Amino acid sequence: MAADDLTGLTDDSADGVDLTLILWMLSLTPAERLELAEQSANEILAIRELNARA
C-alpha cells in the first residue's frame, strides 16, 4: 500500500524545530501558556518522582 502524502501536513524544518508546536503555542493566550507550563512541569515532576521510588 502506498504511503499517504504528508506534504503540507507536517513540518520538515531543517533545524529540527517543530513548527506545528510553535503555531499551537501562539494560538494560546499568555495565561493559557502559563497554565500549560505549570501543569506540564508538575506532571513531569510527578512521573520522575514515581519512577525514583520504583
Added chain:
Amino acid sequence: MRELRYTATLRALSTGGVDFILVGGLAAVLSGAPINTFDVDVVHSREPGNIHRLLPVLDALDAVFRIQPERRLKPNASHLSSTGHLNLITRYGPLDLLGTIGQGLGYQDLIPHSVELQISEELRIRVLDLETLIAIKEELGGEKDRAVLPILRRTLEEQRKRSNP
C-alpha cells in the same frame, strides 16, 4: 512532591508591589515558545524601596537559598542589592532573583525591552521580549542556552509574521 505554582509566585511578587521583569524559560513560554521549564527567573529592581517591598514577599513565600535548603539561609537586603543571581527555593518552587543578566543589564536597562502581559483579571506582569531573550542567550553561548535558540528564533519569526501578516 512540592507542586510548582508559577502563577502564585508571580502573583505574590506583583501583589507585594515588587518591580520585576520575568525572564528565562517562563518568559519564552509566555511569548509562545514550546519549551519546558522548572523555575521562575526574574530580574528585580535593586532600588532600596523595591528591596524593602521584596523582602516580606520572600518571607511569605518561605524563600531560602536552594543550594543547601536544610540550612534555611534567607536572602537579605545586601544579597538583593547585588548584581548576582540568587537561586532560591520557595513554597511554590524554585525562584531565581537576578540582579543583572547578560552583559550587566539590570531592571532599568531591560524595561524598554519588555512587554506587559495579562495573566489573569487582576494580574499583569512585565515580561522580557523574545528578541532580547534570544540576544542574551546568544551572548551567553552556554550549551543549555544554545540548545534552545532554534526554537526561540522560529517562535520569534512566527510571532513577527502574525504581527505583520
